[in-house]
Amino acid sequence: MRLALSVVFSSVAGYFLGAENFYIAEVILLTIGGYAMVGASNAYNQIIERDLDALMNRTKNRPIPSGRLSVNAAFAIASVLAALGLYLLYIINPITSLFGAISIFLYVSVYTPLKTKTPISVFVGAFPGAIPFMLGWVAATGSFSIEAGTLFMIQFFWQFPHFWALGWWLYEDYKKGGFFMLPTGKRDTSTALQIVLYTIWTILVSLIPVLGVTGKLKLSYLGASIILALGLFMLYNAINLYRLRTEKQAKQLMLASVTYITMIQLVFVLDKIVREWE
Structure with a gap:
């Protein structure tokens, strides 16, 4: 449920960023x-991994x-x-439903089978x-553009330090x-270094809109400063994981990434609201 709610939150945030008129x-x-779409992906995933789920403490009590x-x-x-999720997204516009279908397909048919075969699954x-995040913008505008692509890239790079x-x-x-979830398959120096590097990339990509090169997706200097501060906090936790290499610090970084x-x-949405009031 927490995963589904976070996905819905991201989609709604993207919608607010892209919408000129709020409906x-x-x-x-x-x-x-979006909630139904994530529920479907999770359910199919749990069907495929039911035997493996029984082996792990984290998942053995799943239905x-x-x-x-x-x-x-x-x-x-x-x-x-x-069916329900894709139909509701189709009512908004067909391209939103298309991206929803792509998401379910990739998660269930490609990502899930690869998890036991290669770290490339991440x-x-x-x-x-x-x-x-991108889906919300597409739902609001009915098209894929540089703005939607930027939102996609922000959340794309964030996935790596989060899941590692x-x-x-x-x-x-x-x-x-x-x-196989870690890039080297081990809790070693290379994995820790890659976590730090991808955290830096995540921060940099998140700040691109302040440069004014992402169309209607903009970010003020104040908004960029707040995002940078949040990013430095996440980077601090990533560096600590590199230094300490403990499960406790990995959990701290995971929570910091969330x-x-x-x-x-929230900053992107509030930044847009403030700029429109000025």
Whole structure:
């Protein structure tokens, strides 16, 4: 549920950034459609990974491995959620529904099977994971543009330090299920260094709109300063992970990354509101 709510939050933030006129009906459709879309992806994922989920402490109590739900029932729920989500997004506009369908396909059919085969799965999973922020802009404007692409890139680069921190923190549990989440497959110097580097990239990409090169997606100097401060806090935690290499610090970085992406989306929205009032 937390994952679904974070996706909806990202989509609604993207909608506010792209909308010239606010339509409550579209926001409701985007909220329910996005929530259903994520629910479908998660349900299909849990069907595919049901045997592996039973091996890990983090997932062994999920409905299917715990025996509370049959595979057939789960598949029916997933299919209904997918159809409902894509239909509601289609009502907003077809391109929004298309990106929703791409997200479900990549997550279920590409990312999920790769998780037990190669660390590249995180790169593949970053694509569907980066769509929600962009999806809101597309829902508001009916088109994909440099603005939507920038929102996509912000959330795309953010995926790496976030999921690698999660993979480091839950390394032993993921190992039980045979998942390869870290870039080297180990909690080593190379992985820690890549986490620091991708954190820096995330911060830099987040600041690009202040340069005035991303069309209607703009950012004031004040907004950029706040995002930079948030980014430096996340970078501080990434450097600490490089220094200490503990599960506790990996968890701290994971939480800092969640705070970062949530707060910068709020900053972008509030920055737009303030600029329009001036």
